[in-house]
Amino acid sequence: MGCGGALQRVRINVLAFAVSRPYNSPRLEDHRAVPWDKEHDVVVIGSGPAGEGATMRAAKSGASVVMVERYRDVGGGCTHWATIPSKALRHAINETLRFRRNPIFASAAMNVELTFPKLLRQAEGVIGKQVEMRRGFYVRNHVTVVHGHASFVDPHTVEVDTDEVGAAKRRLRAKQFIVSTGSRPYRPADVDFSHPRIRDSDTILRLDHTPDSITIYGAGVVGCEYASMFRNLGVKVNLVNSREKLLAFLDDEIIDALAYHLRDQGVLIRHGEEYEKVEPVDDGVVVHLKSGKKIKSDVLLWAQGRTGNTHDLGLENVGLAADSRGQLKVDALYRTEQPHIYAVGDVVGYPSLASASYDQGRFAAGHAVLGVTDEKLVQDIPTGIYTSPEISSLGRNERELTAEGVPYEVGHSLFRSLARAQITGQTVGMLKLLFHRETLQILGIHCFGDQAAEIVHIGQAIMSQKGEANTLRYFVNTTFNYPTMAEAYRVAALNGLNRLC
Template sequence: MNEKKYDVIVIGSGPGGEGAAMKAAKAGKLVGVVERYAQVGGGCTHWGTIPSKALRHAINRMMEFNRNPLYRSLGQVARFSYPELLKTAETVIAQQAAMRRDFYTRNQIPVHRGFACFLDAHTIEVRAAGSQPPQRLRADYFVLATGSRPYRPDDVDFNHPRVFDSDTILSMPYTPDSITIYGAGVIGCEYASMFRNMGCKVDLVDTRQQLLSFLDDEIAHALGYHLRDQGVVIRHNETYERVEPQSDSVVLQLKSGKRIRSDVVLWANGRTGNVQQMGLEALGIKPNRRGQLDVNVNYQTALPHIYAVGDVVGYPSLASASYDQGRFAASHIVQGHCDSHLVEFIPTGIYTSPEISSVGRTESELTEACIPYEVGYSWFKNLARGQITGKTVGMLKLLFHRETLEILGIHCFGDQAAEIVHIGQAIMSQQGAANSLLYFVNTTFNYPTMAEAYRVAALNGLNRVH
């Protein structure tokens, strides 16, 4: 069997793999990529971020049309099935995959199709589907960017046509009237919001006592309020006992004795790294119980020439951060040190309706650290742009040091939150006096815009300390 030799082999073509491959190739390294699926882009492009956010956009447009007084006065109502709404994502997925395929072509990076398994510390075998013979590839360095998949407990029958996880829900061939979502993390909350906006009856089962407890308490409570106001039934502190699929429904039996019957169940409780059957254990690289790999600050595993980035290393498990991790790992390969590291405060983007985004510390964290802080608010219902667009639900919340006026945390709930937060993130990243509430007080913003919320919140906060 002929062997192909590379400087760097990247396993996985999602955001982390792409970042590593492009950085290494542009630095003059001979790079090869292994991708087990037909198209590049990984779970982000094909089963996660891109299709789910495209689906959300389509649902929100339908909802806005139906709520617009202009169209209601004409007696027009938009009704689309779940499969029809899913189709809107196909074009975006195709565009994303084609764009990423061109990246590899332009940078002369061959993509080997198949599943990669280590034969020794510097050799992998790529096993393609069908009758194609395996390929043997060697490299000085490897970057594992294999991503993650939904966690599937053994006692739940995911082969049943009414039981789904966050991957398979994106190919559900019908529109359910009711859905039970088990797991109220980011994915569970996002799908609860989407299906409720489609008019489905939604039960959201939370294994914890509060939704998204990593958020600022006020924002988490606001999310719970608005989901309930939209009609979502939220059940906290519940654990499943069994899932009982039937021909026309599914029953979720909870340990508390509750039985929830719905058309379908979406299991959204945890993810696990894609490292199985890769031969890593034989090299001394042992995944933890969640299938994740331990790495140092340079993204090196137990074997220094084998790196790992993205979901397979755990936190923060974000597409944006994974791309950066891939670039940083490649820079360490190329020059012996990382160009940079992930920023201390990575913004969160949660695509419920309304949207949530935050960066920096929460009130609870500041209180626990005994940091004297104050709060500035801007309510979207008072902004001219919010009134014009009708997107009046939400707020921007600034946390800042009472004495130095340093921005300590930014929390946004409402339309365009994931965009709005970046303005504050840029100021928070400045050193010394440049990171100050006064920037927002003294800067002239376009009017009317949602960004104006920063000036309003800053003035509101400044009034509390003077």
């Protein structure tokens, strides 16, 4: 097919963009190109990781698929205001800090101005690249993309509102639906999020200045990540935790290490606190705590939980209802109580990870189109937490193994002892292996430090093996490149074997 045919396909199948359209330019729509009157095999609502996975699987299985995306570009919250921009921002901050701390560039680094808006521009470039790549997926697979808000009007019909002046609402019919609308930050009614000094994890990325101080209410994954980022920018950070420890699902040793390093960086952590009220004032925000404390800062970042995006989907028209957190209940095949309506990703809750959401979408679409599937998420899903230093874990922790009465042992590798860490200067951190004392089977992997989210996958590959292949002996008997961070596995394995009596 020549160039003219390729452009024709773009106009018909992806209605939101023209070739090489700049990221911030207006979208182009031609609703006449949408086959509104046809009954499709599958309509997917939401183009985040779960929706993309579902759409690609259905399209590659030969189904006729329409993607409905509320936002002006594909990619969902993951691409536009959550995972990608926040991790790109973190990378930009860390790279600048490394430059400043390198004695070779000490004099030049003094002239580098590090501001929040400047660093956000780096994130915008990454978002643009991600959007263009994901658009290409829909083009190559001949998937129609409709931009607008979809809501059910009956079990096999959704109405699409494009929010454009003079544009009539149109309807799409399908045999199967896959809801992948994601989630949004939880906003209590008594907090004024319209105030420019009060932000959540979506709106913090539109902050147009570097504050002198910030209070982060909520010390979950998002709260801890932003605490690291803002502190590395030189901002005074108050981290308010409603629980008694940080990220309680992690291994205790990792929790202690995270708390120590956040405090060492200058973050003030307050555990076991709950807010009484949030009071915006002329020069900041005052958080009144039930304990009687008052914390004043330039900006408040509310990072206390998320809610599924189901409130305006017309669920009442199809006999469905979300729970108190806006999430839909599904079975092992991701079917709701209406078997032809599936739900995947953050809108169904745990594990609420982009990686797992993509797989959920693929599995749901496979069953929707083919009628059968034996696919399911792996039992052990790695967590990646992008604090500074980074955290990643897989499998059970010491607390869980002790409660279960499992005879385990521990192998450590401290990064400061690794040649590669010494070369890069990233010596903070460790790799921790938990293994069965008798069989040497690997039961848990916990990593804290530079590249932790990458390092954990080496152990994941071994943990997924059966029998003798999933033991500490693999790391002892394998030759690793030197110097590498992967060598931490050999060091940790030898350390663990030396503990056996």
